[in-house]
Amino acid sequence: MRRKSTALVVATMVAATACSGGSGGGSGEIAAPPSDPAKVSGEITVLTNRSDQLADGTLKKYAEEFGKVYPGVKVKFEGLTDYEGETKIRMNTENYGDVLLIPNSLSRKQYPTFFAPLGKAGDLSAKFDYTDHATVDGQVYGLANIGVANGFVYNKAVWAKAGITDWPATPAQFVADLEKIRAKTAAVPYYTNYKDGWPLTNWTNAIGSPTCDPGSYDSLARTAEPWSRGSDLHTIDKLLYTVVDEKLTESDPTTTNWEDSKAQMGTGKIASMWLGSWAIGQIRAAAEAAGKDPDDIGFMPFPARKHGKFCSVLRPDYQYAVNVHSDKKTAARAWIDWYITKSGQAAAEGSISSVKGAPLPDTLKPFSDNDVTLIPQHQKNVTEVNAVDKASEIGITVQDYRQKLVDVARGAADGDMDSYFDELNGKWSEAQQTLGG
Amino acid sequence: MTAVQKTRPGADTAGRRGAPPPEPAPAGPSPGRQHGRRRRRTAAVTPWLFLAAPLALLLMFTYLPVADMIGYGFTDWDGTSPDRSYVGADNYTDLATRPQLFEVFLVSGFYLAASFVQIAVALYFATVLSFGTRLRNLFKGLLFFPYLVNGVAVGFVFLYFFQPDGTLDTLLRLVGVEGEHLWLGDPDLANPSLAGVSVWRFTGLNMVLFLGAIQSIPPHLYEAAQLDGANRWQQFRHIIAPGIKPVISLSFILAVSGSLAVFEIPYIMTGGANGTETFVIQTVKLAFQFDKVGLASASAVVLLVLILLITWIQRRLVPEERVELT
Numbered sequence: 001m002r003r004k005s006t007a008l009v010v011a012t013m014v015a016a017t018a019c020s021g022g023s024g025g026g027s028g029e030i031a032a033p034p035s036d037p038a039k040v041s042g043e044i045t046v047l048t049n050r051s052d053q054l055a056d057g058t059l060k061k062y063a064e065e066f067g068k069v070y071p072g073v074k075v076k077f078e079g080l081t082d083y084e085g086e087t088k089i090r091m092n093t094e095n096y097g098d099v100l101l102i103p104n105s106l107s108r109k110q111y112p113t114f115f116a117p118l119g120k121a122g123d124l125s126a127k128f129d130y131t132d133h134a135t136v137d138g139q140v141y142g143l144a145n146i147g148v149a150n151g152f153v154y155n156k157a158v159w160a161k162a163g164i165t166d167w168p169a170t171p172a173q174f175v176a177d178l179e180k181i182r183a184k185t186a187a188v189p190y191y192t193n194y195k196d197g198w199p200l201t202n203w204t205n206a207i208g209s210p211t212c213d214p215g216s217y218d219s220l221a222r223t224a225e226p227w228s229r230g231s232d233l234h235t236i237d238k239l240l241y242t243v244v245d246e247k248l249t250e251s252d253p254t255t256t257n258w259e260d261s262k263a264q265m266g267t268g269k270i271a272s273m274w275l276g277s278w279a280i281g282q283i284r285a286a287a288e289a290a291g292k293d294p295d296d297i298g299f300m301p302f303p304a305r306k307h308g309k310f311c312s313v314l315r316p317d318y319q320y321a322v323n324v325h326s327d328k329k330t331a332a333r334a335w336i337d338w339y340i341t342k343s344g345q346a347a348a349e350g351s352i353s354s355v356k357g358a359p360l361p362d363t364l365k366p367f368s369d370n371d372v373t374l375i376p377q378h379q380k381n382v383t384e385v386n387a388v389d390k391a392s393e394i395g396i397t398v399q400d401y402r403q404k405l406v407d408v409a410r411g412a413a414d415g416d417m418d419s420y421f422d423e424l425n426g427k428w429s430e431a432q433q434t435l436g437g
Numbered sequence: 438m439t440a441v442q443k444t445r446p447g448a449d450t451a452g453r454r455g456a457p458p459p460e461p462a463p464a465g466p467s468p469g470r471q472h473g474r475r476r477r478r479t480a481a482v483t484p485w486l487f488l489a490a491p492l493a494l495l496l497m498f499t500y501l502p503v504a505d506m507i508g509y510g511f512t513d514w515d516g517t518s519p520d521r522s523y524v525g526a527d528n529y530t531d532l533a534t535r536p537q538l539f540e541v542f543l544v545s546g547f548y549l550a551a552s553f554v555q556i557a558v559a560l561y562f563a564t565v566l567s568f569g570t571r572l573r574n575l576f577k578g579l580l581f582f583p584y585l586v587n588g589v590a591v592g593f594v595f596l597y598f599f600q601p602d603g604t605l606d607t608l609l610r611l612v613g614v615e616g617e618h619l620w621l622g623d624p625d626l627a628n629p630s631l632a633g634v635s636v637w638r639f640t641g642l643n644m645v646l647f648l649g650a651i652q653s654i655p656p657h658l659y660e661a662a663q664l665d666g667a668n669r670w671q672q673f674r675h676i677i678a679p680g681i682k683p684v685i686s687l688s689f690i691l692a693v694s695g696s697l698a699v700f701e702i703p704y705i706m707t708g709g710a711n712g713t714e715t716f717v718i719q720t721v722k723l724a725f726q727f728d729k730v731g732l733a734s735a736s737a738v739v740l741l742v743l744i745l746l747i748t749w750i751q752r753r754l755v756p757e758e759r760v761e762l763t
Contacts, residue, residue: 254710390727
């Protein structure tokens with residue numbers, strides 16, 4: 001009843017504004033890039049999570065550059081500080097901007113309900129990376145601007161002081177190195193960021209690194225017990241467990257602070273943290289602000305080698321999509337394409353551009369120098385993996401189960417590593433059976 | 438407050454207004470009479486006009502969402518998808534067959550214990566401040582202030598307060614207690630610490646409630662008691678405590694329902710980690726992390742029913758009685 005009346009209000013609003021818009025948006029219509037920039041016109045609204053760039057005028061500058069190529073299009077930004085929360089609520093209406101970032105919490109099969117298709121998977125994947133992360137039934141619904149590699153951000157000076165020069169090549173060696181750091185320096189060898197939580201979720205992005213298998217995440221859909229010995233999740237979570245169990249982490253994980261931890265790593269009070277490559281720039285800036293050498297901040301892959309080579313998984317950052325209800329789809333698509341391929345935003349921030357063949361940024365020079373294999377993460381069964389994950393209430397992409405892992409490791413919760421992994425395995429296979437049957 | 442001050446006068450007027458005019462109108466109404474009747478009719482509508490705004494808000498923001506929620510409880514809605522299907526009582530069966538979902542109520546025990554402390558402390562301060570203490574308005578303000586501070590700010594302030602070697606440890610060192618404590622990290626300390634924050638935050642509110650009730654006690658009772666040689670404790674025991682009994686029993690009802698539904702402070706400070714998860718946090722996670730809005734709605738309904746039930750039992754055990762103070 002109430003739903004119907006809101007829909008009515010929204011429909012009236014859309015009808016009222018549609019007069020000024022031109023071609024009305026029916027679902028299924030492809031938001032194709034314009035053939036002639038001069039013919040595109042209209043005002044588009046872009047929702048963004050970068051309220052910092054909105055405040056310092058960076059986005060406005062991009063919009064002006066864009067205006068030179070597309071004189072008829074006016075770009076308006078809306079910055080949302082709680083992007084995930086606010087967007088998800090707004091998506092219950094039709095009024096969620098023309099261009100937006102696909103919220104992480106949205107499941108893949110819902111993309112066609114909310115976004116206009118951008119083109120066929122075969123065509124777009126030749127030009128852009130990560131298109132498979134937003135492909136439903138052969139149509140691509142979102143394009144990422146940048147990709148993220150995963151690894152340990154570490155303070156080279158601290159590691160060198162402990163006498164370590166080479167990257168550890170096995171989890172055991174990594175733990176031994178952290179022990180050296182604890183013995184020889186005053187730094188916290190590893191900082192969990194348990195309180196803020198999301199840095200713990202990032203460990204999930206290591207899936208694929210230990211076995212160097214792009215299909216590792218996909219295979220979770222069919223694996224009955226993902227936490228059994230030899231699997232990626234087992235290797236990854238065992239490493240985290242051991243590091244905490246050996247007391248190589250901060251003394252009180254429950255009062256950690258992400259903003260603070262950047263400065264602490266910059267000044268050498270923290271030796272290492274598992275993060276995405278996007279964090280390197282921020283921590284370098286923190287080091288510089290504290291009067292230290294930003295070049296001390298390095299990046300190393302997960303301590304495991306396959307055929308003598310390290311592996312790091314590349315994942316897309318937020319993907320840009322066009323609102324299926326937008327009546328300026330062409331202009332919206334023009335902005336997305338221009339922003340990803342022409343704006344130079346990725347290079348300016350030291351991020352990995354999603355345009356195929358773009359060179360790696362400076363921040364990842366150690367990866368290219370040491371011949372680290374960058375592998376994608378296949379996305380064929382992601383919907384199934386997510387369904388099992390949600391049904392099991394484990395949440396491999398949320399922090400709770402790893403917070404519990406840290407609690408078990410530091411003796412704050414009952415059980416040990418094996419009993420906890422057994423519990424997780426049990427929940428996973430039970431959910432799989434429920435969904436399958 | 439509404440539970441105590443039964444809206445008797447309002448009910449009376451409504452009853453009178455609703456009644457037909459007392460005398461039957463004679464044939465051939467004079468224009469004067471008609472005018473009078475119209476005025477009376479307008480007068481009958483006036484209270485409803487005043488009530489329209491609050492009632493509309495109440496309906497829109499309390500009863501409609503609750504009705505929706507009860508509806509969602511019978512579906513498998515995931516929170517975003519436009520379609521949902523009716524699953525009957527499946528969600529309730531699911532809840533009933535998973536007793537571990539109700540284990541989190543043990544955490545509420547900490548908050549319940551803390552709320553007894555809170556009521557005792559509030560009663561103490563209210564009594565002390567009701568006697569002519571010097572700077573009483575200043576102290577009233579200081580004690581009430583924590584309640585005015587935004588919950589998110591409280592959470593952040595206390596995160597620093599509880600850090601190892603943070604404010605609390607430094608303060609303790611001043612009085613000779615050495616060592617670093619993991620106030621939130623130690624699973625045995627985490628819940629008491631959080632409950633302590635809740636005491637700090639809500640004592641002021643309780644105190645103001647008590648203070649208001651105490652001030653309605655006629656002052657000549659104290660004078661008479663003083664003439665009879667009663668000391669402060671005896672005055673509290675025999676005049677104040679019985680005089681404000683309805684407010685105290687209301688506070689206990691609120692304390693019980695409040696401790697079953699704790700959310701804000703633990704959610705901001707620990708996010709429910711380290712054994713501090715409460716029933717509401719668990720519900721929020723079911724809805725927004727695991728996309729089980731149907732199941733979460735069902736558990737919210739269960740919580741609602743539970744609170745109503747406990748309140749009803751409490752009212753049966755301690756029936757409301759009018760206190761006459763003259």
